[in-house]
Amino acid sequence: MSGVRARRLVLAAALTAAAVAAALFVLRRSEALPSGPQDVVWDHTACAECRMSVTEHGYAAQLQTQDGRVLDFDDPGCLFRWERHEQPAVHAIWFRHVHDDRWLAGDKVAFITAGPSPMGYDLGAVDAGAEGAFTITSVRARFAAPGEGKDDHAH
Numbered sequence: 001m002s003g004v005r006a007r008r009l010v011l012a013a014a015l016t017a018a019a020v021a022a023a024l025f026v027l028r029r030s031e032a033l034p035s036g037p038q039d040v041v042w043d044h045t046a047c048a049e050c051r052m053s054v055t056e057h058g059y060a061a062q063l064q065t066q067d068g069r070v071l072d073f074d075d076p077g078c079l080f081r082w083e084r085h086e087q088p089a090v091h092a093i094w095f096r097h098v099h100d101d102r103w104l105a106g107d108k109v110a111f112i113t114a115g116p117s118p119m120g121y122d123l124g125a126v127d128a129g130a131e132g133a134f135t136i137t138s139v140r141a142r143f144a145a146p147g148e149g150k151d152d153h154a155h
Contacts, residue, residue: 049078077121098124
């Protein structure tokens with residue numbers, strides 16, 4: 001094979017690869033972000049923070065990023081810890097209600113002390129406004145402190 005022909009083949013392959021990459025980028029951007037919590041494969045999905053299996057429904061949490069990633073957590077504390085370290089562009093956050101078989105949106109959630117939770121953060125998600133519950137803002141503030149929320153269980 002001549003050098004000119006080999007260069008043309010390499011150039012054609014490179015252009016094809018670039019076209020495929022561009023098409024995948026456009027396709028990915030055109031996909032709609034999730035409009036609600038996504039299914040969790042219980043007992044088989046690893047927590048994005050601690051890597052333990054997401055097994056206890058009443059403590060599960062999910063963070064969806066603006067770039068389309070869906071991350072599951074086995075404990076609300078793991079979500080807050082991961083969020084603090086990674087500082088992602090968040091599309092939505094969901095928490096499983098500690099007592100009911102349902103998800104709560106991050107803007108409609110509060111937390112009570114409940115446990116033991118899988119990683120010992122002992123945060124149970126309840127409806128915002130529940131008596132004695134603390135807000136998501138106050139919980140995030142606990143995770144901004146040096147103890148990362150594990151040692152501070154005050155409201």
